[in-house]
Amino acid sequence: MAANVPLLESDDVLEFGEEDEPKGRFKHPMVVLFHVGFRSAALVVYMLCGWFDVSFIGSFVTTILLLSIDFWTVKNITGRILVGLRWWNFIDEKGQSHWVFEARKSGSQGRVSSTEARIFWTALVVFPVLWGVMLLVAVVTLKIRWFVLDCIALSLNCSNLWGFVRCKAGGSETSVTDSVKNMASSLMRQQMLANMASMFTRSPPNAGGSNSNV
Amino acid sequence: MSWDLWGPLILCTFLAVVVLPDGREIHDGGPQFAEVFIIVWAGAAVVTLNSKLLGGNISFFQSVCVLGYCLLPGCLSLIVCRILLFFSHSTVAFIIRFLVSCLGFAWATFAAMMFLSDSQLQARRGLAVYPIFLFYLVISWLIVSNTS
Numbered sequence: 179m180a181a182n183v184p185l186l187e188s189d190d191v192l193e194f195g196e197e198d199e200p201k202g203r204f205k206h207p208m209v210v211l212f213h214v215g216f217r218s219a220a221l222v223v224y225m226l227c228g229w230f231d232v233s234f235i236g237s238f239v240t241t242i243l244l245l246s247i248d249f250w251t252v253k254n255i256t257g258r259i260l261v262g263l264r265w266w267n268f269i270d271e272k273g274q275s276h277w278v279f280e281a282r283k284s285g286s287q288g289r290v291s292s293t294e295a296r297i298f299w300t301a302l303v304v305f306p307v308l309w310g311v312m313l314l315v316a317v318v319t320l321k322i323r324w325f326v327l328d329c330i331a332l333s334l335n336c337s338n339l340w341g342f343v344r345c346k347a348g349g350s351e352t353s354v355t356d357s358v359k360n361m362a363s364s365l366m367r368q369q370m371l372a373n374m375a376s377m378f379t380r381s382p383p384n385a386g387g388s389n390s391n392v
Numbered sequence: 393m394s395w396d397l398w399g400p401l402i403l404c405t406f407l408a409v410v411v412l413p414d415g416r417e418i419h420d421g422g423p424q425f426a427e428v429f430i431i432v433w434a435g436a437a438v439v440t441l442n443s444k445l446l447g448g449n450i451s452f453f454q455s456v457c458v459l460g461y462c463l464l465p466g467c468l469s470l471i472v473c474r475i476l477l478f479f480s481h482s483t484v485a486f487i488i489r490f491l492v493s494c495l496g497f498a499w500a501t502f503a504a505m506m507f508l509s510d511s512q513l514q515a516r517r518g519l520a521v522y523p524i525f526l527f528y529l530v531i532s533w534l535i536v537s538n539t540s
Contacts, residue, residue: 235425239405246401267453269394275451326426 205291206259213256213298216248217305228324238327249334260298261290263345279345302342306335395453400460403467404432410470411538431530436460439523443508446516455508462504469496470535490536497532501525
């Protein structure tokens with residue numbers, strides 16, 4: 179039984195027994211739920227209280243509470259578990275502050291499920307955009323109290339987004355634009371290779387292309 | 393020294409919720425609520441920028457963290473003022489509240505000075521301390537004026 183050598187240059191070797199995992203099932207369903215749940219709850223509370231004229235202070239405090247819980251959860255838990263990235267800041271003895279961005283090497287402790295990664299990044303990007311829209315609405319309708327809340331929400335969400343983008347982009351050595359370009363070109367390369375692979379493995383029906391029983 | 397901003401956030405929220413003047417409904421909140429947030433965070437940022445521009449050797453978030461945590465004396469004096477207000481509205485009580493707020497203000501300024509002026513050169517210490525003094529003065533004034 180020859181081992182399946184992957185065509186792509188990646189060390190994401192499937193663990194024994196994982197080949198049969200059905201696509202779309204989450205490896206960490208609770209983590210995904212919490213990742214999206216707190217962010218959505220904060221936005222929903224904000225919108226409902228703004229439209230239904232519930233007590234301003236109650237809604238403000240609840241939204242801030244949910245935003246803080248979401249920030250902490252995404253930074254410390256869901257980022258680590260869903261995509262293997264983490265970032266933090268530490269002060270050394272000389273009083274200098276250092277920002278550390280780390281990415282887990284693929285294959286060492288289990289692969290990153292692509293569905294979960296997609297959900298993670300989607301939620302990370304969509305919510306700052308939504309909060310930005312809320313901010314614009316608050317500015318245009320001149321609601322200064324809600325504007326303050328929007329600023330807080332935007333800063334919390336964007337700092338997580340920024341931190342994880344820096345992690346993905348490979349830490350503090352390379353500049354972010356260069357790393358994003360690298361990511362885009364490697365993505366295109368992978369896509370082209372995958373297309374070629376599918377062309378070659380899609381053998382015509384009456385050709386003896388199968389090499390499974392040697 | 394490692395920093396975190398959770399303490400300042402909790403203290404700021406507490407300050408904003410409790411500092412509302414009597415008679416105002418919780419429902420409305422008035423401008424004071426958002427005002428407290430703006431004063432605290434924008435004020436802390438400006439004071440930090442000032443120290444950094446004067447050549448201070450402290451990181452931005454560390455300084456904001458210290459300024460935020462030094463809101464604690466202000467919160468304590470606010471609690472005392474509130475309790476006093478519950479009992480009486482007389483002039484004597486006002487004088488006591490005023491003195492308590494002054495005490496809180498002095499404590500907060502002193503504590504922040506201890507943390508932040510170490511990173512400054514001797515000649516510029518006054519320039520660095522003055523914004524801290526103003527910052528806590530504004531907050532203490534908020535506390536006294538809104539509990540009258």
